[in-house]
Amino acid sequence: MTEDLRPALQAVALAAGYRRRRRHPAVTVLRDVHLAARPGELIALIGPNGAGKSTLLRTLVGAQPPLSGHVLLDGRDLATLSPRQRARRLAVTLTEPVDVGQMSVEAVVALGRMPYRSWIGRETARDRTAVDGALVDAGVAELRDRPLTDLSDGERQRVMVARALAQEPAVLVLDEPTAFLDVARRIEFAAMLTRLAATTGAAIVLSTHDLGFALRRADQVWLVGGDGTVTAGAPEDLAYGDAVTRTFTGENMSFDDAAATIVVADDSEPGATVRVIADGRLRQWAEHAVRRAGWEPAADDADHVLSIEHGTPCHWHVDGAHSAQGVGFDSLVTHLRARTVPLPEDARTG
Numbered sequence: 089m090t091e092d093l094r095p096a097l098q099a100v101a102l103a104a105g106y107r108r109r110r111r112h113p114a115v116t117v118l119r120d121v122h123l124a125a126r127p128g129e130l131i132a133l134i135g136p137n138g139a140g141k142s143t144l145l146r147t148l149v150g151a152q153p154p155l156s157g158h159v160l161l162d163g164r165d166l167a168t169l170s171p172r173q174r175a176r177r178l179a180v181t182l183t184e185p186v187d188v189g190q191m192s193v194e195a196v197v198a199l200g201r202m203p204y205r206s207w208i209g210r211e212t213a214r215d216r217t218a219v220d221g222a223l224v225d226a227g228v229a230e231l232r233d234r235p236l237t238d239l240s241d242g243e244r245q246r247v248m249v250a251r252a253l254a255q256e257p258a259v260l261v262l263d264e265p266t267a268f269l270d271v272a273r274r275i276e277f278a279a280m281l282t283r284l285a286a287t288t289g290a291a292i293v294l295s296t297h298d299l300g301f302a303l304r305r306a307d308q309v310w311l312v313g314g315d316g317t318v319t320a321g322a323p324e325d326l327a328y329g330d331a332v333t334r335t336f337t338g339e340n341m342s343f344d345d346a347a348a349t350i351v352v353a354d355d356s357e358p359g360a361t362v363r364v365i366a367d368g369r370l371r372q373w374a375e376h377a378v379r380r381a382g383w384e385p386a387a388d389d390a391d392h393v394l395s396i397e398h399g400t401p402c403h404w405h406v407d408g409a410h411s412a413q414g415v416g417f418d419s420l421v422t423h424l425r426a427r428t429v430p431l432p433e434d435a436r437t438g
């Protein structure tokens with residue numbers, strides 16, 4: 089869809105890392121990186137801990153110089169642009185909390201206009217329109233008079249996006265924007281970013297540990313492999329090829345294609361087995377409780393039988409008349425954990 093557009097942000101033969109003091113060699117974290125973010129694309133930067141995501145982001149936004157190679161913003165070398173020129177094209181939202189005292193949401197968003205202000209700093213009609221538009225686009229218009237310090241993490245994250253949008257950037261870079269959000273807020277936030285990439289035409293690059301989000305939502309994934317490489321491609325290309333599997337397969341970890349997520353193997357010893365007698369969702373959550381207690385749900389030849397009756401809380405029996413019963417999953421898990429030794433043969437009812 090965006091193939092023919094000139095990249096808004098590019099990495100060309102980039103090496104990123106850390107220069108040491110004299111006579112110490114530089115530490116190269118990433119080498120030979122070639123990337124292109126086109127207008128309107130949502131790009132997810134993923135990779136294991138310590139692979140170099142932050143190092144790459146910092147280099148792409150000019151917060152640290154490349155060890156070699158170039159970062160191009162609208163085709164111009166970032167290193168040749170003044171801070172003001174950069175700020176008119178590139179907006180950055182980091183995870184660190186911003187100390188803005190008691191400033192209102194609107195005042196914080198208006199800070200995004202700084203790169204456009206004259207030295208007198210008077211607000212123009214264009215500034216006003218950009219701030220109003222950014223407040224609406226990021227879904228925080230109704231919070232405009234509230235002090236930033238009073239907001240929830242999710243609300244504050246949206247305000248930071250609004251401030252970045254007020255810059256009217258060609259490229260918006262966000263460092264782990266969903267890290268502190270609950271599942272519902274994450275989904276909302278992801279939907280907002282998808283919409284913003286399409287409506288503003290900005291290239292949005294964000295780092296995330298949420299592989300599911302990256303594979304479902306991003307137009308492109310930049311996969312930092314942990315071996316100094318960065319692989320770019322459509323989510324399906326990286327998942328169908330072996331790039332994702334190679335990066336995220338470890339001793340007790342593997343990539344589950346069907347669920348598009350990482351599965352971590354539970355290497356604890358399997359406990360006694362139990363046949364769960366219940367239907368539908370009740371059965372699903374009963375099996376969940378059984379696993380949580382360290383037992384294994386199993387079919388007919390199980391060590392024990394657990395039957396559950398509907399109710400909130402539910403009513404459970406283990407091994408019928410021979411054994412315990414109780415109310416609610418909390419007491420069930422407590423009971424199963426306390427009873428790790430299988431019952432003698434004659435007490436089994438399964």
Ligand SMILES: Nc1ncnc2c1ncn2[C@@H]1O[C@H](COP(=O)(O)OP(=O)(O)OP(=O)(O)O)[C@@H](O)[C@H]1O
Binds near residue numbers: 117136140143
């Ligand atoms: N200032 C520094 N000087 C030297 N090495 C550094 C510096 N900052 C980070 N590193 C190293 O660079 C490598 C990449 O770190 P980076 O923070 O970029 O990884 P990351 O992928 O963002 O990790 P995480 O997912 O844990 O945030 C690590 O080995 C780290 O120890």
